[in-house]
Amino acid sequence: MFVDYVTIKVKAGDGGDGVVSFHREKFVENGGPDGGDGGNGGSIIFEATDNVHTLLDFRFHRKFFADNGERGSKKRQRGKSGADILIKVPVGTLVRERESGAVIADMHTCGEKRTLFPGGRGGAGNARFATPVRQAPNFAKPGEKTPEFQLILELKTIADVGLVGFPNVGKSTLLSVVSAAKPKIANYHFTTLEPNLGVVRVDDDGFVMADIPGLIEGAADGVGLGHAFLRHVERTRLLIHLIDMSGSEGRDPLEDYAIINRELAKYGNLAEKPQIIAANKMDLPDAPEFLALFRQAHPEIEVFEISALNRQGLTPLLRRVRAMLAELPEPEPFFETYVMPDPGDQGPAFEIVKDADVYCVSGPLVDRLLSNIDFYDDESMAYFQRSLRAMGVIDALREQGAKDGDTVRMDDLEFDFID
Numbered sequence: 017m018f019v020d021y022v023t024i025k026v027k028a029g030d031g032g033d034g035v036v037s038f039h040r041e042k043f044v045e046n047g048g049p050d051g052g053d054g055g056n057g058g059s060i061i062f063e064a065t066d067n068v069h070t071l072l073d074f075r076f077h078r079k080f081f082a083d084n085g086e087r088g089s090k091k092r093q094r095g096k097s098g099a100d101i102l103i104k105v106p107v108g109t110l111v112r113e114r115e116s117g118a119v120i121a122d123m124h125t126c127g128e129k130r131t132l133f134p135g136g137r138g139g140a141g142n143a144r145f146a147t148p149v150r151q152a153p154n155f156a157k158p159g160e161k162t163p164e165f166q167l168i169l170e171l172k173t174i175a176d177v178g179l180v181g182f183p184n185v186g187k188s189t190l191l192s193v194v195s196a197a198k199p200k201i202a203n204y205h206f207t208t209l210e211p212n213l214g215v216v217r218v219d220d221d222g223f224v225m226a227d228i229p230g231l232i233e234g235a236a237d238g239v240g241l242g243h244a245f246l247r248h249v250e251r252t253r254l255l256i257h258l259i260d261m262s263g264s265e266g267r268d269p270l271e272d273y274a275i276i277n278r279e280l281a282k283y284g285n286l287a288e289k290p291q292i293i294a295a296n297k298m299d300l301p302d303a304p305e306f307l308a309l310f311r312q313a314h315p316e317i318e319v320f321e322i323s324a325l326n327r328q329g330l331t332p333l334l335r336r337v338r339a340m341l342a343e344l345p346e347p348e349p350f351f352e353t354y355v356m357p358d359p360g361d362q363g364p365a366f367e368i369v370k371d372a373d374v375y376c377v378s379g380p381l382v383d384r385l386l387s388n389i390d391f392y393d394d395e396s397m398a399y400f401q402r403s404l405r406a407m408g409v410i411d412a413l414r415e416q417g418a419k420d421g422d423t424v425r426m427d428d429l430e431f432d433f434i435d
């Protein structure tokens with residue numbers, strides 16, 4: 017079964033907490049702080065591979081939670097880090113955030129590995145906070161917590177050329193005679209149920225051709241199979257629009273041509289993609305007559321006459337494809353629009369807004385600092401104050417006019433400004 021759209025959940029591991037501990041030994045009364053750091057959480061890493069061609073595996077395995085880092089322990093022992101999880105996806109898979117649909121990553125290059133969800137950093141143990149003036153720090157930092165994400169994985173095949181046309185017009189036959197691909201071919205509609213890719217060689221050059229299930233009227237609105245598969249020609253640079261010019265099924269090739277173009281226009285920008293028209297089944301008796309009608313109706317369009325079955329007329333078609341591809345730009349990867357909610361990466365680190373007489377300080381850096389402080393512990397508070405100074409918050413408050421004794425608010429905490 018071919019699957020090209022799934023939803024999964026991922027979560028990188030939380031960082032392990034740092035611990036508070038003091039060295040103890042017989043006959044040594046006040047040993048120094050020796051609380052170790054927490055281990056880092058495991059990361060979620062994505063890899064694009066060409067060993068798999070579908071997202072089927074994710075039907076059965078939807079939850080990927082990396083291990084948390086372990087707590088530090090005494091004797092400055094660092095907690096064990098959580099193991100990473102490697103998620104292999106077929107080349108061309110888009111990773112989106114489910115709710116917003118924003119693109120987190122376009123895994124378009126085979127072998128490419130990306131750490132999309134880094135594990136939380138382990139918190140520092142109290143041993144790290146020892147200074148000559150603070151020999152017995154009584155606090156440690158908790159590990160960094162990581163959020164859970166709901167993702168959409170969507171496979172958008174990467175090929176240079178896409179074959180489009182009604183069912184049974186000979187798309188798979190064409191792919192099978194110009195490449196080593198062996199798609200199923202049969203005289204009924206919807207023989208092809210999943211995209212097939214083939215590498216086409218022409219004059220020492222090569223390109224990748226994708227064959228998708230046939231389209232019918234209404235395909236762009238979900239009729240037949242076409243809609244679900246149009247995403248696989250979305251990133252091709254060029255379409256070969258294949259027409260059964262023999263009208264072998266009692267259909268009118270002119271009408272077929274118009275219907276397919278209408279469907280392409282309804283699906284995003286597919287109608288703007290450069291198209292090459294190939295008239296297939298030219299070996300059949302009625303074909304020349306239909307072709308004449310087609311040419312009459314569309315004198316401006318260049319039509320390549322072929323018989324995929326008899327392998328006739330293929331070279332001029334392929335050469336034209338090759339020449340056009342040489343002129344067309346490489347497909348652009350999707351813009352990665354999603355912004356990770358990593359406090360460190362977003363906007364200014366902090367912001368000061370004056371609310372009546374109160375200076376309100378907010379922002380990701382401040383949030384992170386607040387979550388790491390134990391407000392009942394003097395040393396932790398001293399550390400907090402030093403950090404505010406180091407982050408430039410104190411200077412900024414002074415610049416905004418804060419004087420000794422003014423009130424400063426952070427989250428639900430209020431305290432006096434002391435310069």
Ligand SMILES: Nc1nc2c(ncn2[C@@H]2O[C@H](COP(=O)(O)OP(=O)(O)OP(=O)(O)O)[C@@H](O)[C@H]2O)c(=O)[nH]1
Pocket residue numbers: 182183184185186187188189190200201202203204205206207208209228229230231296297298299300322323324325326
């Ligand atoms: N006479 C003749 N028959 C052809 C030609 N090309 C394909 N056929 C026949 O047309 C039928 C359909 O061919 P396929 O290649 O399976 O068509 P398709 O467009 O891939 O069809 P779907 O996968 O159902 O969309 C088969 O019986 C082919 O043998 C041709 O050039 N001439």
Ligand SMILES: [Mg+2]
Pocket residue numbers: 187188189199200201207208227228229230
């Ligand atoms: Mg087919």
